[in-house]
Amino acid sequence: MIREMIAPRTNWREDCEAIGFSYHSIDGTYWDETRCYRFTADEIDTLEAATAELHARCLDAVEHIVTRSRFDALAIPPAWRDRVARSWRAKELSLFGRFDFAYDGNGSPKLLEYNADTPTALLEASVAQWRWLEQKIRPADPDADQFNSLHEKLIASWRAFAVTWSAGTPVHFTCVADSVEDCGNLDYLRDVATQGGVETRFIAIEDVGWDATAGVFVDNENEEIRVLCKLYPWEWLAAEKFGPQLLTSSLRVIEPAWKMLLSNKGLLPILWELFPDHPNLLAAYFDSGRIAGDYVEKPLLSREGANVIIHQGGTTIAADGEYGDEGRIYQAYAPVPRFGDDYVTIGAWIIGDEPAGIGLREDTSPITRNTSRFVPHYFT
Amino acid sequence: MAHRPRKSSACVTLVLIGAAALSGCGDSPSTSRRNSYASKEECLADWGDPKECEQQEARRSDGSRSGYYWGPSYGSHGSSSSGRSGSSSGGHSISRGGFGSHGSSAS
Numbered sequence: 001m002i003r004e005m006i007a008p009r010t011n012w013r014e015d016c017e018a019i020g021f022s023y024h025s026i027d028g029t030y031w032d033e034t035r036c037y038r039f040t041a042d043e044i045d046t047l048e049a050a051t052a053e054l055h056a057r058c059l060d061a062v063e064h065i066v067t068r069s070r071f072d073a074l075a076i077p078p079a080w081r082d083r084v085a086r087s088w089r090a091k092e093l094s095l096f097g098r099f100d101f102a103y104d105g106n107g108s109p110k111l112l113e114y115n116a117d118t119p120t121a122l123l124e125a126s127v128a129q130w131r132w133l134e135q136k137i138r139p140a141d142p143d144a145d146q147f148n149s150l151h152e153k154l155i156a157s158w159r160a161f162a163v164t165w166s167a168g169t170p171v172h173f174t175c176v177a178d179s180v181e182d183c184g185n186l187d188y189l190r191d192v193a194t195q196g197g198v199e200t201r202f203i204a205i206e207d208v209g210w211d212a213t214a215g216v217f218v219d220n221e222n223e224e225i226r227v228l229c230k231l232y233p234w235e236w237l238a239a240e241k242f243g244p245q246l247l248t249s250s251l252r253v254i255e256p257a258w259k260m261l262l263s264n265k266g267l268l269p270i271l272w273e274l275f276p277d278h279p280n281l282l283a284a285y286f287d288s289g290r291i292a293g294d295y296v297e298k299p300l301l302s303r304e305g306a307n308v309i310i311h312q313g314g315t316t317i318a319a320d321g322e323y324g325d326e327g328r329i330y331q332a333y334a335p336v337p338r339f340g341d342d343y344v345t346i347g348a349w350i351i352g353d354e355p356a357g358i359g360l361r362e363d364t365s366p367i368t369r370n371t372s373r374f375v376p377h378y379f380t
Numbered sequence: 381m382a383h384r385p386r387k388s389s390a391c392v393t394l395v396l397i398g399a400a401a402l403s404g405c406g407d408s409p410s411t412s413r414r415n416s417y418a419s420k421e422e423c424l425a426d427w428g429d430p431k432e433c434e435q436q437e438a439r440r441s442d443g444s445r446s447g448y449y450w451g452p453s454y455g456s457h458g459s460s461s462s463g464r465s466g467s468s469s470g471g472h473s474i475s476r477g478g479f480g481s482h483g484s485s486a487s
Contacts, residue, residue, distance in 0.1 A: 020397030041384060048387075130392050146388035168422045170415070176483060191396040194416045200396075201415050206480030213472040222474060232479070242478030357387075379387075 001039050001105030003339040008033045009136055019127050020187055023180045031124060032373040033132055037344070037360055039379035043105050044147045044358075050109040050280045051348040051355035054099055057278070058114065058262050061270050062088055065261050073286060074266035075300055075326045080238055083247050084257045092256035093164065094352070095157055095189075095229075096122070098359075100368065101346040104337035108279040111271075112334070112345065113298070116262035117255050118231050120181060121347060121374060123188040125359030126150035129376035137378050144378045148357035150349055151192065157352045158196025165227060165252065170199040172219055175231040177204035181370075182231045189229060205232050210242055217242075217251050229254040233263070235301055265298045265329045283332040294333035299323035304370040319367045336366055343368075344375070415451040423449040 009015065012033055016024040024031040039047075065071065066088050071081045098119035103109035126148065133146045173190050175182040190200045201219065208225065209218040217225040228251055230237070237243055238260075246253075261267065268284035275281060283291060297309040299321075306321025312333055336343045342362040349356045363372040396416065417423040423433035434450040 018398050019394060044387065126389075127392055127394065130389055133388060145384075145386055148388045151389045151392045162418075168418070168425070176480060179483070187397045188394075190416075191394050194395055195393075197418045199415065199417050199422060204480070206477055208479050209474045209476045210478055211472050211474050218474060222472070232482075236482045237479060240479050240481055245478075 001037060001043055003035055003037055005035050015131055016128055019131065020184060021123055021128050023184055026181060027371045029373055031128060032362065032375050035375055037375060037377040039377060041379055044379045047103065047109055047346065047348055047358060048147065048355045051099055051350055054111055054280055055350045055353065057271060057275055061267060061274060062258055062261050064274060065270065070270065074261060074264045076260060077238060079247060084260055087257035092258065093161055094256060094259060095254055097350045099348045101348055102334040102336045103346050110282050110334040111280055113265060114262055114267060116259045118233055120185045121359050122185050124374045125349065125357055129359065132376045133378055144380055146378050150351060150357045153351035153354055153356045154192040155196045158193045158198050160352065162196060162198050168199065169226050170201050171227045171229055172201050172203050172225045173229045174203050174205045174208060186231050210245055215249060217249060225251060227252045227254065234260045265300045265302065268331055269329050282334050285330050288330050291330055291332050296331045296333050297328050298331060300327045300329065305367040308367050310366060317366060319369065417449040417451065420449050423451050427451050
């Protein structure tokens, strides 16, 4: 795994915008093709195997949490535990998730966290970096490859979803309407769903209606929403005004409710408890003081690095945010690789049940945030 | 040396977003939207008029082709500009704004 500094395509902005990647320069520089990462095929095989392994272990962890009723540890509200368990026992399909790894090409990738409910940076990983590969790398090196079959696996997953509901059932896609990044990702999900034979509609999350007479959620045309694909966290839905209605309605939600257990940082100590010394896991606990060396504090529900605190060599590096009241976990610190002034984290995607690709994020801080730059990769 | 199977997509085609497609969901509330349908029958069930259902073709990554249909444009946020049918709210008590009090959710 090496970083290469390269000349960007002269038309990179236009190319990003042509695929709906309008947020390529959000917060300054987001998409950054002034550099790229080159892997060996063996390194990619290692990442792919780690992704498949951790997906399987996470499913083991869900079974454990549900059967042993470990919901307290994850601060799952009591009213929601049966809903989560029913979702798991019904084997409701999952579309996607993204594991974040610390990996420098040596040894085993270490799981930092699992974005299992509302993973983003999907359009850039699936489409933008593929077009960069085809336009920038492969003309000079036709054998160059990229770990990225996200697009066809997403379409295949939507085909699998579509046979689980009545023909012609539309899927409503929702997110916060003024979040350009969320909407870019959601629009892409709509695109691949359409290619998978799904009828799609958009509704802003704040426009979702509740028909108290019929006991169903409705769209702007007052038509029942039967299937809702959301980029909006489960724990937020559960805590908001319409949350109780989700407990009783027949609404099908993607991602399913059982993903609440995997998007929670409490997953990390449970994985370590179930699979101690696993090569892809870091020691993690619900209690402070059990890790002798450097460690990281993470709120159970933190997103985009918010309120993460790294304790390293007697110093602390902290990210701001509004999380932590719900509880924290403590994880052994695994430094992410550093190239020049930049730290890089590898996001490894699972689509359905299959590893499907990676996306890399760079930052001048070892804590990856929503502003961390997306850098393309290839392997030879 | 054995040839390794390629791990990257052979073809990536978009049918909704970007230059060749419709507006995204980040547009202003007054921007029109279109529904996509897997079949002409499903489009006609919503709109009734064959002239409102526009056939499209998507090429998949495996090279195969599949068809889908666009319905007509209509206003978002409940401002439908067409005669699109919907279940009546007469006698029903519909409330909105029960979700969305947080913010962006990317992770």
